[in-house]
Amino acid sequence: MNRLIFIAVMLLAAPNVSAQSQTSSPQTPNVPAQSQPATLQTSSPQTPQGIQDNSFLIEEAYNQESGVVQHINSFIRSRDGSWVYTFTQEWPLFGLKNQLSYTIPIVKVELLPGVATGVGDIAINYRYQLVGNGDSRVAVAPRLTILLPTGDARKQLGAGGTGLQFNIPVSLVINKSLVTHLNAGGTFTPAAKNALGEKAETASYNLGHSLIWLARPTFNVMLETVWNSIEVVAGRNKTERAQTLLLSPGVRWAYNFKNGLQIVPGVAFPLGVGPSSGSRSVLLYLSFEHPFTKHD
Secondary structure (H helix, E strand, C coil), rough: HHHHHHCCCCHHHHHCCCCCCCCCCCCCCCCCCCCCCCCCCCCCCCCCCEEEEEEECCCCCCCCCEEEEEEEEEEEEEEEEEEEEEEEEEEECCCCCCEEEEEEEEEEEECCCCCCEECCEEEEEEEEEEEECCCEEEEEEEEEECCCCCCCCCHHCCCCCCCCEEEEEEEECCCEEEEEEEEEEEEEEEEECCCCCCCEEEEEEEEEEEEEEEECCCEEEECCCCCEEEEEEECCCCEEEEEEEEEEEEECCCEECCCCEHHHHHHHCCCCCCHHHHEEEEEEEEEEEEEEECCC
């Protein structure tokens, strides 16, 4: 994994490997409304609870519903041995409109010479459900993230300074079998550092798109595309900019339990194309979502 691809994965892995689905409570089945998209196919005991979001590299615009928490694990490994593991936990804040979450990354990066392994930059995320919800054909949920400088910049495990990230995800149900998601955002670090301790202000930007085929309520086929324009510290008050482009085919499936727990594993194969040609990775995903309060 070259350095720019690694930075792109780090920018994506924290808040973007997310899932905010609408899990039914054990007491109250999630009966779909007339306008409910095909992603929520839970209208009867014979119809399995569908997978609403649970994307890997693209953020979907559905906040956690009240009383439901999600625990998300993601692991991406390049063929050169570099990898990023992230743990994300998402909580609703006084209802559906507001959501808080945090992401803790563990990183291994191949250096010349040597190898560095440790905690990356921890992300604290806030999202607001601006338009729609999990029952809508169109949903928008802007996110604001603070990136804490917990990763060691000398070992290339972090940016070296506090960063601010924003992302605007838009989710659209095309028909009963297809859902698409669009992302646009940026990451700003006023005092980023390189391995030599040199500082500069950096700004990186991201665009993304995904297409989800709902082959079955509990089995989806995914194609995610992510573009990044990345700025890195090249010297004191000097930066360099380059682009990355990843195309990531994958699948996800779900196991539903009577107590409201939904487990969603998944696997994808991010491929570098264009400016990132030659990059190859494997991504593993595992989510646990369950009620933490009783629904009336």
